[in-house]
Amino acid sequence: MATTFGDGTDVHAGAAGEFSLGGDLTIRRMGYGAMQLAGPGVWGPPRDRETALAVVRRALELGVNHIDTSDYYGPHVVNGIIKDAIHPYQDDLVIVTKVGARRTPEKDWPAALKPAELVQAVHDNLDHLGLDRIDVVNLRIVEEGGGLGPNDSIEEPFTALAELREQGLIRHLGVSNVTAAQFAEARTIAPVVCVQNEYNVVQRDDEELLRLCAAEGIAFMSFFPLGTYTLRHEKPAGQDAKVPLATPLDNRALDVVAERHGASAYQIALAWLLHRSPNLVCIPGTSSVAHLEQNIAAAAVRLTAEDLAELDTLQA
Structure with missing residues (x-):
């Protein structure tokens, strides 16, 4: 089921085009990031579980076939919501998770990159998602x-995941929050x-890495595609949980x-990202059905050469 955007254009996620992961998984380039399905601060259950379930189901109705998640969202909350909402999974659904961090009772996000921690994290993801094998596991540095x-x-942690891939628990591997050198090192150990x-319209530090991935046929999945957060964390007044630090996307050129x-x-x-490079994949997240529909609608926006020239001047 699709909705329409503005002039009536179909806004089904397929309008964004598709990309092949590893030659055997076809994803639509407009995906869904599940982080915000957890409670405030990405901690605990959502305020409204029925709404969270509805968001996941609506994403698939709109043509999304790529969900990005992690078992440390919650922790151990978001994967359960995904499973309860749409398991058994449709045949073409690709679930991408990440490992490499954990949550503490203080609601911090420290690293969990030791081999034993990564093995446990993969098994936790399998259990909570109800899977025998995960389509893609990203090593988050x-x-x-x-x-x-x-x-x-990153040899030690990536090797640990490569061994799980050899055991059949993971289909494909990816890397996250890495430098070009770390990306290159990972590729000497196992396919990426x-x-x-x-990466987003105002944050383009990885421009060269994006181009390298495009040349090699490797997907570049932009997290925080709306430029609304960074990987730094803060604890807002009156809240217990640390949350990604907000950096609101606010620019007159975008408004024009x-x-x-x-x-x-x-x-x-979002439309700019989809125009930027054919290997660029969006995974915007939300806990609202209405916001989800707005995000998916961005796949139908056709930017002109004039638009792109104006937007290409934007960088933080």
């Missing part, structure tokens, strides 16, 4: 809590089908282009 920095080797790094298309600035930011 986390520096907090004694993790790894941008100049560190995707890179999941922060949005007005031209009868869209929102956020929709234009």
Whole structure:
């Protein structure tokens, strides 16, 4: 089932086009990021579980066949919501999860990159999603809590995941929050089908890595595609949980282009990503059905050369 955008254009997620992961998994380039299905601060159950279930189901109705998740969302909450909402899964659904961090009773996000931690995390994801094999597991490189920095080797943790892939528990591997050198190192250990790094219309530090992935036929999955958060965390006044630090996307050029298309600035930011490179995949997240529909509608926005020229001037 599809909705329409503005002039009546079909906004089914397929309008964004498709990309092949590893040669055997076809995903639509407009996916869904499940992080916000948890409670405030990505901690505990959602305020309204029925709404959370409805968001997941609606995503599939709109043509999404790629869900990005992690068992440390909650923790151990979001994967259960996904399972309860849509299990048994449709044949073409691709579930991508990530490991490499954990949550503490203080609601922090320290690294969990030791082989034993990664093995446990993969098994937790399998159990809570109700799967025998996970389509894609991303190794998220986390520096907090004694993790790894941008100049560190990722050989030990990525090798641990490669061994799980050999055991048949993982179909494909990806990397997340990595440098170009770490990406290259991972590829010497096992095939990499995707890179999941922060990238959006105002944050383009990984431009060269994006181009390299495009040349190699590797998906580049942009997290925080709306430029609304960074990987840094803060504890808002009156809240217990630490949350990603908000950096609102606010730029007059975006507003001008949005007005031209009868869209929102956020929709234009998503449309820009889909125009940027054919291997770029969006995984915007939301806990609202209405917001989900707006995000999917961005796949139908056709930016002009004039639009792209104006937006290409934007960088943080």
